[in-house]
Amino acid sequence: MEKDGVRLPEYSVLMSVYKGEKPEFLRECIDSMLEQTFAPDDFVLVCDGPLTKELDNVISEYEHKHECFRVLRLPENMGVGYCANEGLKMCRNEYIVKMDSDDIALPERCELSMYMMAKHPGVDMLGAYISEFDSDTGEEIAVRKTPTGDSAIRKYARRRNPFNNPTLVYKKSWVEKIGGYTTVRRCEDYDFVVRMLAAGAVGRNIPKVLVRYRVNGGNYDRRRNWANTRSFIAVRWKIYRSGFSGLWDFTVTTAAQLVMFLLPSSLTGRFYKKLLR
Incomplete structure (x- = not known):
């Protein structure tokens, strides 16, 4: 074509x-x-x-x-x-x-x-x-x-x-x-x-x-899942250790992920949409 x-x-x-x-x-x-x-x-x-x-x-x-x-x-x-x-x-x-x-x-x-x-x-x-x-x-x-x-x-x-x-x-x-x-x-x-x-x-x-x-609701639940949160942090730690990102980059993203994990289900979607913006 x-x-x-x-x-x-x-x-x-x-x-x-x-x-x-x-x-x-x-x-x-x-x-x-x-x-x-x-x-x-x-x-x-x-x-x-x-x-x-x-x-x-x-x-x-x-x-x-x-x-x-x-x-x-x-x-x-x-x-x-x-x-x-x-x-x-x-x-x-x-x-x-x-x-x-x-x-x-x-x-x-x-x-x-x-x-x-x-x-x-x-x-x-x-x-x-x-x-x-x-x-x-x-x-x-x-x-x-x-x-x-x-x-x-x-x-x-x-x-x-x-x-x-x-x-x-x-x-x-x-x-x-x-x-x-x-x-x-x-x-x-x-x-x-x-x-x-x-x-x-x-x-x-x-x-x-x-x-x-x-x-659907399952998407937000997976983002709050501890196994997913732990893997998220592990991958970002790996990226930091490789030299691709800095310590502040790792800290900011890890903090955001932990906030999402700790938020009630009713607020997770709202927080995620703010991250998109």
């Missing part, structure tokens, strides 16, 4: 799913990727351990209907980072488009992303804005914006992930260069992004919403 005289490169969609996902959300997500204005020629879905019968039925449908749709089934739950590493081995293309199994990509997401990557070959990692919406009502909640240029991305990354993970596109060769994802069970996406940037990868964000991000 060509756009404004620029030849768009083929890409691989990489996604993982676990047994807790809702079949209707998975179906909506997969459809949103297969029905792109610039459709993928390679789609790798990693099943993170045994799934429910309902999820298996949804996946089987796509396996039979779409030649590009390929499935890797892991015998046990291994986590997002492990799934990404195993799925990357199967991906056929240099450009990898990440996707979460319950979000919805806007129709031009991949066309605009591949156009940007083709027009700016020096960019190694690309993202975009997301629109958070209430999973029950469909109501738009907030737009999560991210810095656009490489220098702003690097500065932002000292405290928070400068990319919205469901919008991420990157070069497979760069991931291989840094040794893939690490085995951290939470905050693996932030850890991955910082390691890419620290190794010299150039980042950029498209200042446009390209993915709708599903939010």
Whole structure:
């Protein structure tokens, strides 16, 4: 496909799913990727351990209907980072488009992303804005914006992930260069992004919403979960020890996470929205 005289490169969609996902959300997500204005020629879905019968039925449908749709089934739950590493081995293309199994990509997401990557070959990692919406009502909640240029991305990354993970596109060769994802069970996406940037990868964000991000009460509960809070702090300590961020960056972000953990559930969403702004 060509756009404004620029030849768009083929890409691989990489996604993982676990047994807790809702079949209707998975179906909506997969459809949103297969029905792109610039459709993928390679789609790798990693099943993170045994799934429910309902999820298996949804996946089987796509396996039979779409030649590009390929499935890797892991015998046990291994986590997002492990799934990404195993799925990357199967991906056929240099450009990898990440996707979460319950979000919805806007129709031009991949066309605009591949156009940007083709027009700016020096960019190694690309993202975009997301629109958070209430999973029950469909109501738009907030737009999560991210810095656009490489220098702003690097500065932002000292405290928070400068990319919205469901919008991420990157070069497979760069991931291989840094040794893939690490085995951290939470905050693996932030850890991955910082390691890419620290190794010299150039980042950029498209200042446009390209993915709708599903939010429900469980999202806020996970942010308040102690295991998640502890992992959040551990990853940021690792980033500080690597020299990528400073002690003040670590202190500020850790304090904010602890506040969120200690807040009552009724106030967590409000505090999170203030952080977005």
